[in-house]
Amino acid sequence: MWIHLVLIVVSLAIYWLRNRYSYWQKRGVPFLQAYFPFGNLQGVFGQHLSVLAQRSYQQLKSPGRKLGGIYFFINPVAIALDLEFVKDVFIRDFQYFHDRGLYYNEKDDPLTAHLLTLEGNKWKALRNKLTPTFTSGKMKMMFPVIKAVAERFQQSLGAVVATGQDIEIKDFLARYTTDVIGTCAFGLECNSLADPKAKFREMGRLIFRQSPILLMKILFGLMFRDLARRMHMRVFRKDVSDFFMKAVRDTVEHREKNKVVRNDFMDLLIKLKNAEPVEEENTNQLGQLTFNEIAAQAFVFFVAGFETSSTVMTFCLYELARNQELQDKARQNVLDTVKQHGSITYEAIYDMKYVENCINETLRMCPPIVNIFRSVSNNYKVPETEIVLEKGCRVMVPVYAIHHDAEYFPDPETYNPDRFNPDQVAQRHHMAFIPFGDGPRSCIGLRFGMLQTRLGIAHLLQKFRIKLAPRTIVPLTIDPANLIISPKGGMWLQFEKL
Numbered sequence: 221m222w223i224h225l226v227l228i229v230v231s232l233a234i235y236w237l238r239n240r241y242s243y244w245q246k247r248g249v250p251f252l253q254a255y256f257p258f259g260n261l262q263g264v265f266g267q268h269l270s271v272l273a274q275r276s277y278q279q280l281k282s283p284g285r286k287l288g289g290i291y292f293f294i295n296p297v298a299i300a301l302d303l304e305f306v307k308d309v310f311i312r313d314f315q316y317f318h319d320r321g322l323y324y325n326e327k328d329d330p331l332t333a334h335l336l337t338l339e340g341n342k343w344k345a346l347r348n349k350l351t352p353t354f355t356s357g358k359m360k361m362m363f364p365v366i367k368a369v370a371e372r373f374q375q376s377l378g379a380v381v382a383t384g385q386d387i388e389i390k391d392f393l394a395r396y397t398t399d400v401i402g403t404c405a406f407g408l409e410c411n412s413l414a415d416p417k418a419k420f421r422e423m424g425r426l427i428f429r430q431s432p433i434l435l436m437k438i439l440f441g442l443m444f445r446d447l448a449r450r451m452h453m454r455v456f457r458k459d460v461s462d463f464f465m466k467a468v469r470d471t472v473e474h475r476e477k478n479k480v481v482r483n484d485f486m487d488l489l490i491k492l493k494n495a496e497p498v499e500e501e502n503t504n505q506l507g508q509l510t511f512n513e514i515a516a517q518a519f520v521f522f523v524a525g526f527e528t529s530s531t532v533m534t535f536c537l538y539e540l541a542r543n544q545e546l547q548d549k550a551r552q553n554v555l556d557t558v559k560q561h562g563s564i565t566y567e568a569i570y571d572m573k574y575v576e577n578c579i580n581e582t583l584r585m586c587p588p589i590v591n592i593f594r595s596v597s598n599n600y601k602v603p604e605t606e607i608v609l610e611k612g613c614r615v616m617v618p619v620y621a622i623h624h625d626a627e628y629f630p631d632p633e634t635y636n637p638d639r640f641n642p643d644q645v646a647q648r649h650h651m652a653f654i655p656f657g658d659g660p661r662s663c664i665g666l667r668f669g670m671l672q673t674r675l676g677i678a679h680l681l682q683k684f685r686i687k688l689a690p691r692t693i694v695p696l697t698i699d700p701a702n703l704i705i706s707p708k709g710g711m712w713l714q715f716e717k718l
């Protein structure tokens with residue numbers, strides 16, 4: 221008797237899965253054959269999502285084809301294959317693609333409800349309110365504070381270099397960016413540079429250390445959002461959430477009590493909490509932000525801001541250590557500019573064109589965010605095709621795969637900063653280089669991220685020669701368990717004081 225029941229259940233499950241895995245076929249979208257349970261994410265535990273997405277991209281890409289269909293586990297995802305289509309998604313048809321469809325859960329895990337995850341009008345109102353924090357005027361105002369951290373960074377590295385040891389630079393750089401963001405977002409002297417165990421760094425490390433679980437949770441939340449909410453799933457560990465909540469509460473109380481004004485991110489967030497008008501503006505849909513809401517924004521600035529930039533710096537130093545001629549050229553660029561401006565000023569930083577090229581070439585080869593997601597908010601007919609993407613469908617822009625496509629970047633595995641000389645940039649499609657996404661939902665922290673990256677690299681090149689250490693692993697392997705692209709086993713380099 222029960223055996224019949226089992227057979228029926230199994231048959232139904234197989235029928236349902238077959239049906240599920242023919243989603244793209246039925247809609248006339250070129251697709252890849254997928255199997256239960258991983259779909260086209262086969263190997264997700266052994267390979268990084270950058271490479272998995274690249275595999276699908278290469279298999280599906282064909283002239284004139286805008287998109288293809290793949291499956292994440294049992295869920296259909298449309299993968300962008302054409303740069304004009306990428307432009308439709310990011311910019312031209314933005315009204316269909318303003319959401320990411322990532323998991324957030326305001327009730328059980330208030331820190332997940334931030335700019336990166338929020339949707340629709342709520343996102344839009346918040347983005348309008350936060351945008352003034354990231355203008356070049358604000359960057360200029362924050363510059364002295366960031367520069368002070370960069371100088372301290374230069375000194376504390378010098379002290380370690382004097383001991384003659386190899387240095388695991390990824391952790392060192394993460395301490396630098398943690399201090400920068402901690403200072404600008406929380407108004408704290410985190411001082412993880414002086415004390416590697418400082419609490420903020422410790423917490424930052426914890427967020428990304430539980431990576432395999434974090435990765436699974438984020439994928440699960442992306443694919444089964446309602447179920448995850450009903451299960452009260454938390455993305456971040458409770459101790460981490462509690463720490464950040466308390467840090468924000470202490471900062472807010474301190475500032476309100478002592479009337480401290482520092483022109484940083486936290487200032488603006490406090491203004492939003494008290495709903496004072498922030499500069500001139502007319503959107504009033506948002507109303508006052510609650511304490512939880514401002515804590516979540518401060519948190520996302522921290523999470524989005526430190527690991528991405530420190531990763532870029534890590535890979536940039538690795539490439540410059542491997543290519544001493546390029547390193548000499550970059551250092552000359554720093555020294556010449558400093559001579560011209562007297563010191564590393566805000567203007568000097570923007571004049572270091574070759575350093576910028578080196579950073580951009582690193583962002584091309586190792587974009588920290590390897591795939592960008594959008595969720596379709598209304599049925600969308602793909603231009604010049606009969607394909608309709610249904611409401612709720614996920615679209616993935618495979619940033620890493622595009623950046624490594626020989627059609628746009630000949631000899632894509634070679635590090636060559638000259639690709640970012642103006643004449644070469646002019647010849648390329650705008651959407652071929654998208655480390656920060658594009659359009660109204662692109663990275664709000666682009667200027668800030670580039671600024672702290674340039675400052676960090678400039679201060680290092682100015683004072684040190686960088687070399688590979690005997691234990692540097694060449695070629696690099698990407699750690700599959702890390703959400704953000706990062707070298708497996710850390711990055712060991714040697715520094716020589718100049």
Ligand code: HEM
Nearest residue numbers: 335336521524525528529589656657658661662663665669
């Ligand atoms: C090198 C450094 C960085 C890289 C490569 C990077 C990359 C990205 C990417 C690819 C996105 C998604 C864009 C899209 O969907 O089109 C994003 C969004 C975002 N980033 Fe960054 N980011 C960096 C630094 C920062 C910093 C320093 C901050 C904050 C201080 C920040 C805050 C954010 C936020 C809040 C969003 C969500 C914006 C929204 O949905 O409106 N990022 N970033």
Ligand SMILES: *[C@@H]1O[C@H](CO)[C@@H](O)[C@H](O)[C@H]1NC(C)=O
Nearest residue numbers: 576577580640641645655656
């Ligand atoms: C380098 O990348 C940044 C961020 O994407 C961009 O704003 C800048 O124009 C790029 N520079 C060059 C020379 O392409």
